[in-house]
Amino acid sequence: MLSKRIIPCLDVRDGRLTKGIKFKGNVDIGDPVEAAREYYEQGADEIVFYDITASAEKRAIMLDVVKRVAETIFIPFSVGGGIGTVEQMRQVILAGAEKVSVNSAAVNNPGIIAEGAKAFGSQCIVLGMDVKKVFASETIPSGYEMVIHGGRTVTGLDALRWAQEAERLGAGEICLNSIDADGTQDGYELNLTALISSHVGIPVIASGGAGKPDHLVDVLTRGQADAALIASMVHYRTYTIAEIKNFLHGRGVKTRMQW
Amino acid sequence: MIGIVDYKAGNLTSVARALESLHEPCIVTHDAGILDDASHIIFPGVGAAGQAMANLRESGLDGHLRKWVREGKPVLGICLGTQVIFERSEEDDTPCLGIVPGEVKRFPADLREGGQRLKIPHMGWNRVAFSEGHPVFAGIPAEAEFYFVHSYYPAPADDAWATGWTDYGIRFCSAVARGNLVAVQFHPEKSGRPGLKLLSNFCGWGGNHAE
Numbered sequence: 001m002l003s004k005r006i007i008p009c010l011d012v013r014d015g016r017l018t019k020g021i022k023f024k025g026n027v028d029i030g031d032p033v034e035a036a037r038e039y040y041e042q043g044a045d046e047i048v049f050y051d052i053t054a055s056a057e058k059r060a061i062m063l064d065v066v067k068r069v070a071e072t073i074f075i076p077f078s079v080g081g082g083i084g085t086v087e088q089m090r091q092v093i094l095a096g097a098e099k100v101s102v103n104s105a106a107v108n109n110p111g112i113i114a115e116g117a118k119a120f121g122s123q124c125i126v127l128g129m130d131v132k133k134v135f136a137s138e139t140i141p142s143g144y145e146m147v148i149h150g151g152r153t154v155t156g157l158d159a160l161r162w163a164q165e166a167e168r169l170g171a172g173e174i175c176l177n178s179i180d181a182d183g184t185q186d187g188y189e190l191n192l193t194a195l196i197s198s199h200v201g202i203p204v205i206a207s208g209g210a211g212k213p214d215h216l217v218d219v220l221t222r223g224q225a226d227a228a229l230i231a232s233m234v235h236y237r238t239y240t241i242a243e244i245k246n247f248l249h250g251r252g253v254k255t256r257m258q259w
Numbered sequence: 260m261i262g263i264v265d266y267k268a269g270n271l272t273s274v275a276r277a278l279e280s281l282h283e284p285c286i287v288t289h290d291a292g293i294l295d296d297a298s299h300i301i302f303p304g305v306g307a308a309g310q311a312m313a314n315l316r317e318s319g320l321d322g323h324l325r326k327w328v329r330e331g332k333p334v335l336g337i338c339l340g341t342q343v344i345f346e347r348s349e350e351d352d353t354p355c356l357g358i359v360p361g362e363v364k365r366f367p368a369d370l371r372e373g374g375q376r377l378k379i380p381h382m383g384w385n386r387v388a389f390s391e392g393h394p395v396f397a398g399i400p401a402e403a404e405f406y407f408v409h410s411y412y413p414a415p416a417d418d419a420w421a422t423g424w425t426d427y428g429i430r431f432c433s434a435v436a437r438g439n440l441v442a443v444q445f446h447p448e449k450s451g452r453p454g455l456k457l458l459s460n461f462c463g464w465g466g467n468h469a470e
Contacts, residue, residue: 001372001427002382002427003384003385003404005383040451045383045384070272070273071276071280074276074277074449074450074451074454076406076449094270096270096276098273121269123305123408172380201378203383226378258400258403258404258453259452
């Protein structure tokens with residue numbers, strides 16, 4: 001039986017963490033490679049890097065980060081943020097990432113999913129989805145709408161339809177972020193997660209809203225998620241990944257306990 | 260020197276990085292002459308069986324792989340590398356290398372576990388029940404998990420060659436050992452410490468193991 005994956009997410013800008021993470025002894029560090037090593041040693045099952053570097057010339061810095069992470073940790077990791085071409089995917093994969101995630105670029109050009117899957121295999125292509133709850137309508141029958149550019153732009157695209165279309169195009173996994181829950185630490189959007197996960201045949205990583213270990217239990221059971229993304233609750237050292245895993249294990253959620 | 264066979268089947272640098280972390284000298288190459296001189300061969304790969312076999316035939320590496328196995332060089336297959344050592348794969352009905360009798364099957368579409376429908380590919384961390392005694396799998400804790408990404412699994416003709424089993428709706432063979440050949444369906448280079456232990460065991464293995 002597969003273990004449910006616990007995945008810390010690190011935001012990177014110009015090669016540094018946007019928010020430092022608390023290390024052993026509460027030292028605040030900003031190096032994404034060191035942060036990745038810390039989470040690898042704490043038992044993270046995978047790591048997600050989200051690169052919010054704005055300028056094209058500074059993108060090379062991220063490739064160097066990816067290369068150093070790949071030399072340091074021996075679990076899968078993915079890189080997202082601003083990836084919109086097969087060539088950009090190739091650079092990130094050759095630098096050592098297992099997976100790349102596409103978000104806004106895929107909404108504007110769905111063909112990038114199929115091109116990426118053809119070039120590197122579906123297992124490399126993660127669809128990032130930012131979703132907002134709306135009133136159900138003819139164009140948005142699920143009541144969940146895709147938003148892009150970090151939630152600033154609505155798309156008129158139904159989230160469930162988009163998830164199914166992306167699967168058909170060859171996405172290997174979905175990272176599903178609820179804009180409404182994101183940053184609240186009040187728990188994941190369980191209805192959204194269950195809706196998407198039960199209607200696609202590819203794994204779904206739930207994102208947005210994690211504040212305590214109970215939230216992970218909820219989304220990995222009732223929410224039917226295959227994996228849970230976490231950020232603040234581990235970055236500020238409120239919990240370690242090992243503590244979260246022990247909690248999940250105690251509540252009967254299968255997680256990887258030996259690392 | 261460990262030779263990593265490059266046959267254009269995905270990014271093979273992660274295997275090299277894992278070996279480098281173990282201080283094992285290695286080279287990623289498609290040059291059969293260099294691989295001939297390697298003490299051990301690692302045969303990794305991700306992607307489709309059909310394309311992999313086409314690349315192997317075109318480069319002539321198919322014949323060399325059979326030769327290395329025949330000559331007794333320690334060989335480790337990983338993921339797609341493991342699948343193509345069998346006679347045939349159900350993936351596009353592809354004839355494969357035929358180094359180990361048996362075939363590669365697709366997970367059934369309606370895979371279930373505890374009433375819940377399972378997703379394909381089988382992607383993530385899962386346990387492997389290793390049979391005891393093989394040096395390449397020595398010292399790995401029973402609760403250890405390994406990272407998998409695949410939709411097809413090996414089905415050796417003789418269960419005696421299956422040295423590891425994994426449950427995912429069905430019980431499938433996730434590790435194979437036969438003489439100087441070891442092949443695993445999971446990715447040891449992405450499986451944290453237990454994976455590195457397996458790779459380290461392989462690099463120190465002479466290739467002789469009585470079945």
